[in-house]
Amino acid sequence: MFRAVLTDRLQAAFAAAGIDLPVGFAPEVALASDTRFGDYQSNAAMILGKRLKTNPRALAQQVVDKLETADLCEKVAIDGPGFLNFTLSAAALEARLGGILADAKAGVPAAAAPKRIVVDFSAPNIAKPMHVGHIRSTFLGDALARVARFLGHEVITDNHVGDWGTQFGMILHGWKTRLDREALSRDAIHELVRVYKTVNAEAKADEAVLETCKGELVRLQQGDAENLGIWKECVRLTLEQLAKVYEALDVRFDHYLGESFYNEALAPLVESLLAAGIARESEGAVVVFSDGSLPPEEDPFLIRDKDDWKAAPCIVRKSDGGFLYATTDLATIDYRVRKWQADEIWYVVGAPQQLHFRQVFAVARRRGVTTRMSHIAFGSILGPDGKMFKTRSGETVGLLEVIDEAIERAREAVASRDQGLDADAQEEIARIIGTGAVKYAELSQNRLTDYKFSWDKMLSLQGNTAPYLLNAYVRTRSIFRKLDGSEPAPAADEVYTFTDPAERALAMKLAQFAEAVHDILADHRPNLLANYLFELANSYHAFYEACPVLKAEGAVRRTRLALCEAAGKVLKTGLGLLGIRTTERM
RNA sequence: GCACCCGUAGCUCAGUGGAUAGAGCAGCGGAUUUCUAAUCCGUAGGUCGAAGGUUCGAUCCCUUCCGGGUGCGCCA
Numbered sequence: 153m154f155r156a157v158l159t160d161r162l163q164a165a166f167a168a169a170g171i172d173l174p175v176g177f178a179p180e181v182a183l184a185s186d187t188r189f190g191d192y193q194s195n196a197a198m199i200l201g202k203r204l205k206t207n208p209r210a211l212a213q214q215v216v217d218k219l220e221t222a223d224l225c226e227k228v229a230i231d232g233p234g235f236l237n238f239t240l241s242a243a244a245l246e247a248r249l250g251g252i253l254a255d256a257k258a259g260v261p262a263a264a265a266p267k268r269i270v271v272d273f274s275a276p277n278i279a280k281p282m283h284v285g286h287i288r289s290t291f292l293g294d295a296l297a298r299v300a301r302f303l304g305h306e307v308i309t310d311n312h313v314g315d316w317g318t319q320f321g322m323i324l325h326g327w328k329t330r331l332d333r334e335a336l337s338r339d340a341i342h343e344l345v346r347v348y349k350t351v352n353a354e355a356k357a358d359e360a361v362l363e364t365c366k367g368e369l370v371r372l373q374q375g376d377a378e379n380l381g382i383w384k385e386c387v388r389l390t391l392e393q394l395a396k397v398y399e400a401l402d403v404r405f406d407h408y409l410g411e412s413f414y415n416e417a418l419a420p421l422v423e424s425l426l427a428a429g430i431a432r433e434s435e436g437a438v439v440v441f442s443d444g445s446l447p448p449e450e451d452p453f454l455i456r457d458k459d460d461w462k463a464a465p466c467i468v469r470k471s472d473g474g475f476l477y478a479t480t481d482l483a484t485i486d487y488r489v490r491k492w493q494a495d496e497i498w499y500v501v502g503a504p505q506q507l508h509f510r511q512v513f514a515v516a517r518r519r520g521v522t523t524r525m526s527h528i529a530f531g532s533i534l535g536p537d538g539k540m541f542k543t544r545s546g547e548t549v550g551l552l553e554v555i556d557e558a559i560e561r562a563r564e565a566v567a568s569r570d571q572g573l574d575a576d577a578q579e580e581i582a583r584i585i586g587t588g589a590v591k592y593a594e595l596s597q598n599r600l601t602d603y604k605f606s607w608d609k610m611l612s613l614q615g616n617t618a619p620y621l622l623n624a625y626v627r628t629r630s631i632f633r634k635l636d637g638s639e640p641a642p643a644a645d646e647v648y649t650f651t652d653p654a655e656r657a658l659a660m661k662l663a664q665f666a667e668a669v670h671d672i673l674a675d676h677r678p679n680l681l682a683n684y685l686f687e688l689a690n691s692y693h694a695f696y697e698a699c700p701v702l703k704a705e706g707a708v709r710r711t712r713l714a715l716c717e718a719a720g721k722v723l724k725t726g727l728g729l730l731g732i733r734t735t736e737r738m
Numbered sequence: 739g740c741a742c743c744c745g746u747a748g749c750u751c752a753g754u755g756g757a758u759a760g761a762g763c764a765g766c767g768g769a770u771u772u773c774u775a776a777u778c779c780g781u782a783g784g785u786c787g788a789a790g791g792u793u794c795g796a797u798c799c800c801u802u803c804c805g806g807g808u809g810c811g812c813c814a
Binding site: 182185186188189193195198199201202208231232233234235275277314316317318319411434435436437439455456457462463464465466467469470471472474476477480502503504505506507508529531532534538539540565569571585596597598600601602603604606608609612613614615616617619620622623624626627630631632633634635679683686687690693694696697698700701702703716737738 | 739740741742743744750751752753754755756757758761762763769773774775776777778779793794795806807808809810811812813814
């Protein structure tokens with residue numbers, strides 16, 4: 153990575169110049185904010201000039217005098233108030249092109265310290281369809297898991313399915329009184345949802361129905377054989393259907409350890425919390441209060457109340473003896489830490505649950521858990537009214553509905569361009585484009601931003617979308633198809649020479665792939681990769697318009713072929729990290 | 739009441755303690771006997787919610803306020 157190498161060189165130059173760096177300060181090199189000035193830049197001299205109260209330009213000059221970058225840069229300039237601007241030499245970029253071709257990972261180095269990381273995402277509920285809200289967790293989690301794996305981490309993906317919620321009271325009652333067996337065998341989730349909604353409506357109107365449902369739930373929790381049997385059947389039917397959905401989405405899990413998996417662990421867990429003095433009884437429930445170890449502003453168990461602090465405890469056992477979300481999550485942490493020896497656990501769950509996770513993590517730490525736990529929060533998908541989609545009350549758009557519609561629109565687009573492809577090939581391409589478009593729409597956005605659901609945004613095939621990137625890839629492949637093996641593929645050890653600015657610009661973008669991939673995990677943000685790939689595709693399209701490949705000859709042709717090969721490789725690899733498959737034609 | 743997230747072009751959204759704030763869509767004007775036009779090039783569009791503060795430098799950090807969303811003891 154040029155950035156990392158330049159940073160090393162810069163730090164060495166500071167040392168060689170005999171400049172004492174303040175504690176905690178390390179000079180850094182970043183991508184240039186504007187390519188007019190160069191390829192990379194550093195603000196270190198200005199930051200240090202302020203700290204040391206010296207002239208930043210003079211400081212920069214001292215460093216430049218000691219800087220050894222002849223093998224990388226054609227120019228290192230001091231500009232403005234003290235910017236250090238690095239311009240890479242053509243030779244360095246030309247050599248890098250070979251490096252990308254040679255490396256199976258397109259030049260992305262592995263993480264310095266590989267970790268074992270559990271990624272918890274998607275987490276649909278049994279007997280409820282996945283709706284658009286699940287798009288974010290599923291695609292974000294999948295992309296992050298892919299990136300972590302690609303960087304050499306050991307990743308365990310776990311789908312913490314909601315298979316033991318209170319919704320089962322209603323489902324059990326509905327199963328016994330409202331079930332349409334034939335509909336169930338046709339589409340299990342659909343029928344279970346219908347039953348759930350029917351009973352839910354009845355329970356709202358009639359107190360007696362609600363009581364019946366509660367009774368069914370209690371019997372289930374007490375281990376009633378009939379109810380357990382029905383529950384197991386619901387879980388089985390739903391998981392069967394979910395497997396097909398994930399298959400279509402190209403999302404895989406190593407485990408499906410749902411909430412029910414931890415049932416046996418809950419009672420002992422609460423007892424151990426009580427025994428350790430972490431939890432205590434309050435108003436009949438068992439709760440965890442603040443232990444005063446954190447400043448009140450950072451304490452997740454305290455809420456400011458005027459000038460005072462009010463307790464915001466975490467409940468782990470209800471006064472009726474039932475357990476909660478927090479209890480299950482604590483048991484889950486135990487399992488992941490003990491059984492899997494996780495170094496890190498990533499929770500790809502919506503932002504509204506921030507307080508919940510702060511509390512659960514704090515309780516876990518008090519129990520001695522040292523595993524790094526991160527809540528990778530994301531904003532909500534809002535309805536047209538600007539409010540959150542509600543699963544319980546309002547209707548919402550189903551995830552499959554969105555995917556199907558996207559594929560349908562892609563199908564029309566594919567059919568409208570006659571590429572001489574048979575029906576199966578067209579269908580395959582439509583699926584790649586349709587699901588890719590929806591994934592890209594999600595992943596190209598900052599995960600914390602709330603957004604209004606919009607069909608047009610999700611399904612757009614123009615502009616900054618998956619098809620734009622796929623088209624760039626297709627253009628790389630079509631050149632090699634025309635070539636049909638009539639000349640050797642561009643090799644890693646060939647000498648390449650740039651003759652057009654578009655070639656250099658593309659090579660520069662290709663070189664940045666490694667940096668883009670590594671930056672994702674710093675803040676768990678796949679949109680950085682999506683943005684990068686869009687820029688790469690843009691550079692490739694511009695190159696494609698400006699630089700004929702097959703009409704060129706000699707070294708120019710070889711260099712352009714190498715750029716096409718590398719661009720295709722990076723696009724395919726990068727899209728793969730986002731969970732988006734590529735196609736050779738479209 | 740308190741906490742968290744958000745407020746950037748007509749619309750949907752990127753972005754960062756740095757240099758002249760960027761895309762896509764929509765608008766306007768061009769490019770194709772094609773290595774796939776699902777493309778490219780150009781043009782237009784902004785008080786980065788408001789006001790203070792810190793800084794050589796703030797859209798970004800701090801404070802207050804306004805607006806939207808979400809959450810805050812027995813749902814998950």
